[in-house]
Amino acid sequence: MYGVPVMMTCLDPMEQFAASVYTKVIFTQVKKEIDSISIVNFISKRRVSTTMVYTVEEYGFPGQNVVALYDLKRGRLVCRCGFWEKKSFPCRNIFLVMKYEHVKIIPERLILRRWRKDVKTVNGYTEKTALADERGFLLRHGALDATSQWMLFVGSKNDDLYKKCMSGIRQICCDLQACSDNDTMDMSLNAACDVRDPTVVRSKGAPSTRGHKG
Known part of the structure; x- marks a missing residue:
């Protein structure tokens, strides 16, 4: 923007x-x-x-x-x-x-909050459209990415915070999947809900995320 x-x-x-x-x-x-x-x-x-x-x-x-x-x-x-x-x-x-x-x-x-780029961008655009198009998706995605940076920073400080953060992410992903009625998002939400620890991600048969961008 x-x-x-x-x-x-x-x-x-x-x-x-x-x-x-x-x-x-x-x-x-x-x-x-x-x-x-x-x-x-x-x-x-x-x-x-x-x-x-x-x-x-x-x-x-x-x-x-x-x-x-x-x-x-x-x-x-x-x-x-x-x-x-x-x-x-x-x-x-x-x-x-x-x-x-x-x-x-x-x-x-x-x-x-009023000085944040993500709040200004999404709230301003919401007044003009239902955010159903591609631009709306990109705006929402950017806002969520910017907001989550602090969570990722704090959650990486030690093992206890990491476990709490990972548990919360899993729960949020599952809640979003349960609330979503968009069939086109089901596959990505299923993958996000099944968040694993680093040692499990590399297990044989795990789906590869290389080449995909959120």
């Missing part, structure tokens, strides 16, 4: 994730904040329980310190500069903290 933006900053993973999530207008503003990391000076950091407390200042304003908090356990990022209250997306200070903590994905709680 919007094309693929050219990566302009030195933080490609962070910028690419933002480009995949935000609408074009909001991404342009977010990219400016990512690029503005260069004018933010790191002062210090200290640990308070599970939270890392960062102190930074902006170039040209020495002594005007700003505090940003990062809680790894809860995936919480907060800056006390007041930018979030005005713009509702992360500021340059938060992106600096993400850089220091090697965080490549913007926490889900910092991405408002």
